[in-house]
Amino acid sequence: MKKKIKAAKPAFSQPLSLRDVENHYCAGCGHGIIHRLVCEAIDEFGIRERVIGIAPVGCAVIAYDYWDFDVAEAAHGRTPAVATGIKRVRPDNIVFTYQGDGDLAAIGTAEIIHAANRGENITVIFVNNGVYGMTGGQMAPTTLAGQRTSTTIHGRSLRREGYPIKMLEMLAVLPGTKYLERVSVHSAHEVLRAKRAITKAFRMQIEGKGFSMVEVLSMCPTYWDMTPIQSADRIKNEVSTFYPLGVIKSC
Amino acid sequence: MKNKVLMCGNEACGEGAVLAGCRFYAGYPITPQNELTAYMAKRMNETGGVFIQAESELAAINMVFGAAATGVRAMTSSSSPGMSLKQEGISYLVGCELPCVMVNMQRGGPGLGNIAPAQGDYFQAVKGGGHGDYKVIVLAPSSAQEFLDYTMLAFDLADKYRNPALILGDGLLGQMMEPIQLPGPPAHEAKGASGRDQGPGVEKPWALTGCRGRSANIIRSLILAEGALEEHNKKLQEKFRSITMAETRSESFNIKDSKIVLVAYGSVARIAKASMQMARAKGLKVGLIRPVTLWPFPDDAIRNACLSAKKFLVVEMSAGQMVEDVRLAVNGRAPVEFHGRMGGGIPSEEEILQKIETLA
Numbered sequence: 001m002k003k004k005i006k007a008a009k010p011a012f013s014q015p016l017s018l019r020d021v022e023n024h025y026c027a028g029c030g031h032g033i034i035h036r037l038v039c040e041a042i043d044e045f046g047i048r049e050r051v052i053g054i055a056p057v058g059c060a061v062i063a064y065d066y067w068d069f070d071v072a073e074a075a076h077g078r079t080p081a082v083a084t085g086i087k088r089v090r091p092d093n094i095v096f097t098y099q100g101d102g103d104l105a106a107i108g109t110a111e112i113i114h115a116a117n118r119g120e121n122i123t124v125i126f127v128n129n130g131v132y133g134m135t136g137g138q139m140a141p142t143t144l145a146g147q148r149t150s151t152t153i154h155g156r157s158l159r160r161e162g163y164p165i166k167m168l169e170m171l172a173v174l175p176g177t178k179y180l181e182r183v184s185v186h187s188a189h190e191v192l193r194a195k196r197a198i199t200k201a202f203r204m205q206i207e208g209k210g211f212s213m214v215e216v217l218s219m220c221p222t223y224w225d226m227t228p229i230q231s232a233d234r235i236k237n238e239v240s241t242f243y244p245l246g247v248i249k250s251c
Numbered sequence: 252m253k254n255k256v257l258m259c260g261n262e263a264c265g266e267g268a269v270l271a272g273c274r275f276y277a278g279y280p281i282t283p284q285n286e287l288t289a290y291m292a293k294r295m296n297e298t299g300g301v302f303i304q305a306e307s308e309l310a311a312i313n314m315v316f317g318a319a320a321t322g323v324r325a326m327t328s329s330s331s332p333g334m335s336l337k338q339e340g341i342s343y344l345v346g347c348e349l350p351c352v353m354v355n356m357q358r359g360g361p362g363l364g365n366i367a368p369a370q371g372d373y374f375q376a377v378k379g380g381g382h383g384d385y386k387v388i389v390l391a392p393s394s395a396q397e398f399l400d401y402t403m404l405a406f407d408l409a410d411k412y413r414n415p416a417l418i419l420g421d422g423l424l425g426q427m428m429e430p431i432q433l434p435g436p437p438a439h440e441a442k443g444a445s446g447r448d449q450g451p452g453v454e455k456p457w458a459l460t461g462c463r464g465r466s467a468n469i470i471r472s473l474i475l476a477e478g479a480l481e482e483h484n485k486k487l488q489e490k491f492r493s494i495t496m497a498e499t500r501s502e503s504f505n506i507k508d509s510k511i512v513l514v515a516y517g518s519v520a521r522i523a524k525a526s527m528q529m530a531r532a533k534g535l536k537v538g539l540i541r542p543v544t545l546w547p548f549p550d551d552a553i554r555n556a557c558l559s560a561k562k563f564l565v566v567e568m569s570a571g572q573m574v575e576d577v578r579l580a581v582n583g584r585a586p587v588e589f590h591g592r593m594g595g596g597i598p599s600e601e602e603i604l605q606k607i608e609t610l611a
Contacts, residue, residue, distance in 0.1 A: 048462070049461050049462050049463035049464075050461045050463075051461065052321075052459045052460075052461065054317075061473060062473065062475075064467075064469045064471065067467075068462075069461075069462050069467050070460070070461055070462050070468045070469070071459075071467070071468075071469050071470070072316075072317065072320045072347075072459055072469075072470040072471075073343075073347070073469075073470060073471045073472060073473060074313065074316070075313060075316075075339055075340060075343050078309060078310065078313035078316075078340070081305070081309070081310040081311075081313035081316075081317065082314070082316050082317035083317060084303065084310075084314050084317060085275065085277070085313070085314035085315060085316060085317025085318035085319075085320070085321075085325070086317040086318065086320060086321055086459065087317075088275070088301045088303065088314075088318070089274060089275050089301055089318045089321050089323045089325075090321050090460065090461075093460070093461050110306050110307055110309075110310065111306070111309075111310055111313070113306075114305075114306035114310065118303075
C-alpha cells in the first residue's frame with residue numbers, strides 16, 4: 001500500500017524581496033542577516049510593491065543590488081531627508097531608510113533628529129557596528145571607549161574623542177518618536193528578536209503611527225580584527241552592556 | 252486670482268511654480284528670498300501640495316531629491332550662502348538625472364557678506380558648482396513677470412532633460428514689486444490634480460512609486476563597474492550638448508549697427524538698457540546683449556555681434572565672472588572691457604554711460 005506523502009512546509013526559503021545574488025559583505029558581517037530580516041518583514045506584510053527604500057552611504061551603499069523593490073540612494077547622512085521628501089508626496093507608500101552609524105550618528109545627525117522630531121511616518125533601520133567599514137575601519141561616533149580603529153590606534157580616548165553616542169536614548173526624548181528598540185544579530189535568539197522589532201517598526205508605519213527606529217547591533221569582524229565568533233561574543237559581552245538591548249520607547 | 256496682480260519677484264517665482272504644477276517645496280529661511288518661502292508655505296497649503304521648512308539647506312535640497320525621485324515637480328530656493336550648502340545635493344540630482352527647480356536670489360559675499368543684491372554666484376551657477384562634471388540649466392530673469400514665466404519654463408526644461416534647472420536672481424529682483432500678467436488658472440486647479448501628480452506632458456517611468464506591475468526602479472549615481480561611470484558621463488555630456496543646441500536663449504538690442512556692445516544679465520541688464528538708450532540719445536552706437544540662459548551661454552549671439560562691434564563692455568555686480576564667458580565667445584575678435592560692482596554695490600545708469608563714453 002502506497003503511503004501518502006505530505007509536502008513538507010519549507011523551513012527556510014529565499015524572501016521574494018531579496019534578490020538571489022551574491023553580496024559583497026565580509027565573512028561574519030551582520031548586514032546580510034539584517035537585509036534578509038527587512039525583506040522577510042516586507043514579504044510578510046505583502047508590501048513589496050508599495051515599499052520605497054533609501055540606501056545610505058557606507059557598507060550598505062549598494063543595498064539596491066540585493067533588494068528587489070524601488071530604492072533611492074542618498075548623499076551621506078541625508079537619508080532621512082530623502083525619505084521625508086518621498087513619504088510626504090507618496091504617503092501610501094511604505095518608506096524606510098537603512099543607515100549605518102557614520103551615516104546616521106555622525107554626518108546625518110541633524111537629518112535623523114529633525115525627521116524624528118517632525119514625526120515623519122517612516123521606518124529607520126540603524127545598523128550600529130561601531131566602525132566605518134567601507135572606508136577602512138575608522139572611529140565611528142558609536143565606537144566604544146578604548147576600541148582600536150585606524151584613527152584611534154591606541155584605542156578611543158574619551159578625553160580626546162568624546163563619548164560613544166546612544167542615538168535611541170537621545171531620540172527618545174522627542175515626542176515625535178513612537179517606537180524605538182535596540183536589538184542585535186549576534187545569536188539566533190537575538191536574530192529572532194531583531195526580526196520581531198523590524199516587523200513592528202514596519203507595522204507602526206503601515207498603521208500610520210509615526211516615526212519608528214530599530215537599532216541593530218551588528219558585527220564587523222574585519223575592522224574589529226576578530227573572527228566572526230569572537231565578534232558575536234564581543235557584542236554579547238561588551239557592546240550590548242554599553243548599548244542595552246530592548247525597547248527604549250513604545251507608544 | 253485676478254489676471255493682473257502686483258507681486259515681488261520672490262512671489263512671482265512662487266506663483267510660477269504653482270502654475271507649473273509644483274507639488275513639493277522645501278526651504279530654509281535666508282534673506283533676501285524669505286517672501287518666496289512664505290509664499291510657497293501659503294500656496295502649497297492651498298493647492299494640496301507639500302511645504303516643509305527644513306532644518307537646513309542640506310536637508311531641503313535632499314528632501315527635493317526624494318520628492319523628485321517619485322516624479323513630482325519639486326522646488327527649493329535660497330540665497331548665496333545657502334546655495335553653497337545645496338551644492339552637494341545638486342551634484343547628486345544631476346548624477347541621478349532627477350529634475351527639479353532651484354532658485355538663488357543672490358546676495359553679497361563672500362562669507363556671510365550682506366543681504367544686498369549681487370551677482371557673485373555666477374561661476375557657481377554656470378560652471379557646475381559642486382563636485383563632478385555637470386551643468387544645470389540656468390535662467391536669469393530681469394523682472395517679476397520673467398520670474399513667473401521663467402520658473403514655469405524651468406520646470407518644463409527640467410522634466411524634458413531630467414536635469415535640475417536654476418533660476419538665478421538677486422535681492423533687488425526678489426524684493427522689487429511689479430505688475431504681473433497671470434497666464435490663466437493653474438494646471439492643478441484645472442484638472443483637480445492630486446498631491447502626487449508628476450506634472451503636465453511628461454512620462455516618468457523611472458520614478459519611484461512602488462514596483463507594482465513592473466521591475467524595481469533604482470535611483471542612483473553610484474556606478475562602480477569598470478568603464479560604466481565614464482559611459483554615464485558621456486551620456487550626460489551628450490545631454491548637455493543637446494540642451495546647448497536647443498535651449499540657448501538671449502535678447503539683443505540694437506546689435507546690427509553697434510560699435511559698442513554691452514553684455515549684462517538680470518537686474519543689471521535693465522540698468523544697462525537705460526544706459527544704452529542714454530548713449531543712443533547722445534549719438535553713440537551702443538547695443539546690448541542680455542543672456543536669458545546663462546548656461547547654456549549664448550555664444551552665438553555674442554559671436555554675431557562681433558560683425559559690427561569694435562568693443563564689448565560687460566557689466567556685472569561681481570568682480571568679473573560672466574566676462575570670462577564673453578571673452579571665450581568673442582575669442583579675440585574685439586577687446587572685452589569690464590565694469591563691475593561688488594558687495595551689494597549697484598551700478599547706476601550714469602556710471603555705465605560714463606564707462607561707455609570712455610570707450611567710444
